[in-house]
Amino acid sequence: MKNPYQPKWVLLSASGDHQSCSLEESLDDPELLAARELNTRCPSRLEQPPSRKSFGNFRRKIALVIAGELRCYERNKEFLTGLGEQIDIFTVTTSRFGEAAQKISKKERCFIIDDHIKEFNEDLGLPVSSMKQWHKLSIGLEMIKNSEKFQGWQYKYVIKLRTDYHFVHPQRFIKNVVEACQGNDFGLIGASDKVFAGSRDLMMLLQAFYANxxxxxxxxxxxxxxxxxxxxxxxxxxxxxxxxxxxxxxxxxxxxxxxxxxxxxxxxxxxxxxxxxxxxxxxxxxxxxxxxxxxxxxxxxxxxxxxxxxIPFRDCRSLRGFLYSDRNTCP
Structure with missing residues (x-):
């Protein structure tokens, strides 16, 4: 059923609800429309290409947080491995996905919540499952702060991603995200609460979101x-x-x-x-x-x-995409 309220590509960023959109809307991003249509029929056929390596030293500029269950990791493995070769990735997840987490992040940037009694009990006590991503993101942001203290310098940008999200335009991922952040200095960029990014200081404010x-x-x-x-x-x-x-x-x-x-x-x-x-x-x-x-x-x-x-929030081409419709069952 068509939802007349969801405009343009925002409609397409939804997951697994089998909504359709008009031709006029699809022309805004035909690749996104085609990929989303495939997601409703056969998500396992979606191929997630890696991001091209960006020129320049981004490792001291960008921290990436992956917070939550690492579902569909195998589909996005090549994409994430490529990002890990260019920027620092911090992962917060459960023991069920510990092996995948170790492949994504270095040991000191990997937080397995089951191994920490206080954080584990807090996570367990959250009444709505979507609250858990904000808890884990808060932990990830704290990890970044601790890493900065040890390193003696701060990152300039922070990106929040998830492994069960298909990126339709990953080709120039890092460069495009940085350019979009620079074009929205006083705000964040992304696709609702699924994937987003911004300056380091703005992203750190999300710890207050979870705290409240x-x-x-x-x-x-x-x-x-x-x-x-x-x-x-x-x-x-x-x-x-x-x-x-x-x-x-x-x-x-x-x-x-x-x-x-x-x-x-x-x-x-x-x-x-x-x-x-x-x-x-x-x-x-x-x-x-x-x-x-x-x-x-x-x-x-x-x-x-x-x-x-x-805090304004705006679209970013490289962050457009959707959650895999079979994310609860895919490896």
Whole structure:
């Protein structure tokens, strides 16, 4: 079934939901459309080519974090091995994927959560599975900090990836990601909460996101946060800003993000101030075009955190892709 709300390639970045898109949308990135269609039929036929080696010394500039279960590692092995030859990779995972982790990262950059009682119990106690990726990312970011202290210098950029994600345009991966980061100095780039990157300091702020999951994001999907309209207009549709709770009294019920953005532009400062100062009551009704887990919608919570902190989020060609539809069963 076609989802009229998901614009252009954002529709295609979803995983395994068998949505289709219009010809007009597909022309924006026909390679992405073709790969995603194959993902719905026979994901094992998808081939993940490696990234070409980039000229220049990026090892002292880029840290890459892979946080979570290393599903589909074999499909992305060549791609990840190539990246590991150029930049430093930090891996946080469980003992089930310990062997794969050792192939991706050097021993000192590999964290097996089962081997650490405090972190293991904390991970085990998280009520929604998607919270675990943020816990492991926080650990990975702390590993980077510790490595920086030992090395005596800091990385310039940090990238967060996952092994069960198919990259449609990996050919100039490192160069393209760095260029996109430089073009969005005050924000992040990527595909929602799946894969993303940014300056080292901005990425480190995500430790605060995890630290506040219980108090500010768990079981808060029905509430209202002040909305930063400027951050939305500085971002594109690669982040789920349209999953926030927007008061119908202020924005109505726009049927797609293009109309919605036009309204924000037209409303100007007056609408922006109203969204920032809005006080809900028991009769308040909200409009949104994306819904996630009813207790903790990871993509929406991520968008809410970035919006509250005024951090724009934009598309990056080399980070476009989707989760393998058979990721729960592939090796």
């Amino acid at each position: 999951l219980n108090g500010w994001f768990d079981q808060k999907e029905g509430g209202y946060w002040p909305i930063n309209a400027r951050q939305v207009l500085l971002s594109d549709d690669s982040i789920k800003w349209y999953g926030l709770n927007w008061p119908i009294d202020l924005v109505g019920t726009p049927s797609n993000t293009e109309i919605w953005r036009q309204q924000l532009h037209k409303g100007g400062r007056s609408l922006a101030d109203s969204l920032a100062k809005f006080k809900p009551n028991h009769d308040t009704k909200y409009h949104r075009l994306f819904k996630g887990h009813p207790r903790f919608a990871s993509e929406v919570s991520f968008a809410r955190f970035l919006n509250f902190n005024g």
